[in-house]
Amino acid sequence: xxxxxxxxxxxxxxxxxxxxxxxxxxxxxxxxxxxxxxxxxxxxxxxxxxxxxxxxxxxxxxxxxxxxxxxxxxxxxxxxxxxxxxxxxxxxxxxxxxxxxxxxxxxxxxxxxxxxxxxxxxxxxxxxxxxxxxxxxxxxxxxxxxxxxxxxxxxxxxxxxxxxxxxxxxxxxxxxxxxxxxxxxxxxxxxxxxxxxxxxxxxxxxxxxxxxxxxxxxxxxxxxxxxxxxxxxxxxxxxxxxxxxxxxxxxxxxxxxxxxxxxxxxxxxx
DNA sequence: CCCTCGCCCTGCTGGC
DNA sequence: TGCCAGCAGGGCGAGG
Numbered sequence: 001x002x003x004x005x006x007x008x009x010x011x012x013x014x015x016x017x018x019x020x021x022x023x024x025x026x027x028x029x030x031x032x033x034x035x036x037x038x039x040x041x042x043x044x045x046x047x048x049x050x051x052x053x054x055x056x057x058x059x060x061x062x063x064x065x066x067x068x069x070x071x072x073x074x075x076x077x078x079x080x081x082x083x084x085x086x087x088x089x090x091x092x093x094x095x096x097x098x099x100x101x102x103x104x105x106x107x108x109x110x111x112x113x114x115x116x117x118x119x120x121x122x123x124x125x126x127x128x129x130x131x132x133x134x135x136x137x138x139x140x141x142x143x144x145x146x147x148x149x150x151x152x153x154x155x156x157x158x159x160x161x162x163x164x165x166x167x168x169x170x171x172x173x174x175x176x177x178x179x180x181x182x183x184x185x186x187x188x189x190x191x192x193x194x195x196x197x198x199x200x201x202x203x204x205x206x207x208x209x210x211x212x213x214x215x216x217x218x219x220x221x222x223x224x225x226x227x228x229x230x231x232x233x234x235x236x237x238x239x240x241x242x243x244x245x246x247x248x249x250x251x252x253x254x255x256x257x258x259x260x261x262x263x264x265x266x267x268x269x270x
Numbered sequence: 271c272c273c274t275c276g277c278c279c280t281g282c283t284g285g286c
Numbered sequence: 287t288g289c290c291a292g293c294a295g296g297g298c299g300a301g302g
Contacts, residue, residue, distance in 0.1 A: 058296075077280075112296095163296085
């Protein structure tokens with residue numbers, strides 16, 4: 001599933017084909033994902049030049065010389081197909097560049113989104129206004145988490161999925177980071193000690209950094225823009241490993257929190 | 271304000 | 287072989 005490392009990998013892959021290029025053709029095969037596409041999407045992108053690309057939380061950003069940014073979210077199953085040899089029924093949006101490259105935004109489960117936002121107002125745009133700090137930036141510190149968790153009785157696992165506390169973490173990397181930091185996922189967030197949070201921050205950064213370096217994780221329907229698979233899934237220590245032996249020898253456990261699977265080790269996480 | 275839950279969507283998997 | 291329930295889960299709104 002596309003979490004921060006997968007979006008980062010996607011943006012880096014797309015940049016090779018889009019940065020500095022003019023978009024010469026825009027085709028919309030289906031006018032909505034989880035929300036309708038902007039009505040002026042085709043008109044606004046056709047003929048625009050891509051001036052740069054970026055990422056905020058799990059959103060990819062395509063900046064244009066029309067002072068607009070196309071903001072895309074990959075949802076659960078979204079991916080960009082580069083130079084697809086054959087069309088796919090889930091290629092909802094197709095871009096062609098002046099250099100002749102074809103890029104298709106494909107999303108079978110249609111949990112993703114596409115928006116056009118004035119570039120100057122990105123930070124205050126609806127979905128971005130309340131986002132917490134980027135986990136790989138300077139804003140994620142043990143003190144920040146301590147402040148955000150103060151007085152909260154909700155489990156730390158669920159708090160870390162809250163994008164207003166930290167932006168960009170999803171189920172996989174939260175499970176892995178809590179394992180690396182040795183913190184029980186069901187522990188009340190407000191009761192996690194500062195020393196534990198001081199282990200958690202570097203654990204989050206390490207697991208994200210290693211995943212980006214490996215090209216992201218992959219579960220059946222995610223691929224990098226160039227079609228290759230990410231390798232980080234092989235490095236998961238608890239996620240998706242219910243019943244298998246943890247590195248300590250104890251079995252990896254699974255339970256449901258907030259409707260989502262949590263994987264952890266009772267012996268390693270206290 | 272805090273917290274939990276259910277819904278959106280489709281494709282794959284496992285059980286019978 | 288076919289059918290169907292269960293599962294994957296980010297974001298968001300409803301309700302306690």
